[in-house]
Amino acid sequence: MNNLVIMKDQQAVTSSLQVAETFDKSHKHVLKAIDNLKEGVAENWADLFYEDTYIHPQNRQPYRVIYMSRDGFTLLAMGFTGKKALKFKMRYIEAFNKMEDQIKTGGFKVPSTMAEALRLAADQQEQLELMKPKAIFADSVATSHTTILVGDLAKIIKGNGVDTGARRLFQWMRDNGYLIKRKGADYNSPTQKSMEMGLFKIKESSHVNGDGVTVVTKTPKVTGKGQQYFVNKFLADQQLKIL
Structure with missing residues (x-):
């Protein structure tokens, strides 16, 4: 959409x-x-x-x-x-x-010469080729069970032409209600809205610190649906800036 x-x-x-x-x-x-x-x-x-x-x-x-x-x-x-x-x-x-x-x-000028018709056909094919990688990406990850880190998602978004990085993406997700922004144990954890939308899964891990205390950490990982959602959202926002 x-x-x-x-x-x-x-x-x-x-x-x-x-x-x-x-x-x-x-x-x-x-x-x-x-x-x-x-x-x-x-x-x-x-x-x-x-x-x-x-x-x-x-x-x-x-x-x-x-x-x-x-x-x-x-x-x-x-x-x-x-x-x-x-x-x-x-x-x-x-x-x-x-x-x-x-x-x-009709959205375009009807070509009046063979040269114009060939140029129009070439332009349309070029646009299809430009769109193809993004369409393949969207279709392939939508039902994927593979989750990735937010930093890896930032690389994918940047690879689709949007200038961002892991730190900026984390900040954007906090500012827009996808990750919890209040400082505390749940900082950077997915919000209830994000979980209900199926955008994230939480990976829990534990380790023993220098004081012998077991520390549990929670890492947000982006689902296949989340990857498609965020890439499309950033691409849509970038297109709006062009309009």
């Missing part, structure tokens, strides 16, 4: 899942907020929102999702406040504008 806005039935829309991820909200809370709007816009509901289902990648069960037009998103986002929320709203507006322009124009 890297794209803020997608094309569905020849219309630029976004989904409740994408809104929840972008604004860092629980999906069920986003769905509830949309449901609360229904009474006030009953006559225009079908023009603003469209209910559907998606298959959850973990348990393969169908879950509720709501797609919304630009106007539907605008109504929903009115309740999101703060500087960070305002920044995301502006990016959504830009994304809607770009998608709607692509729908109107």
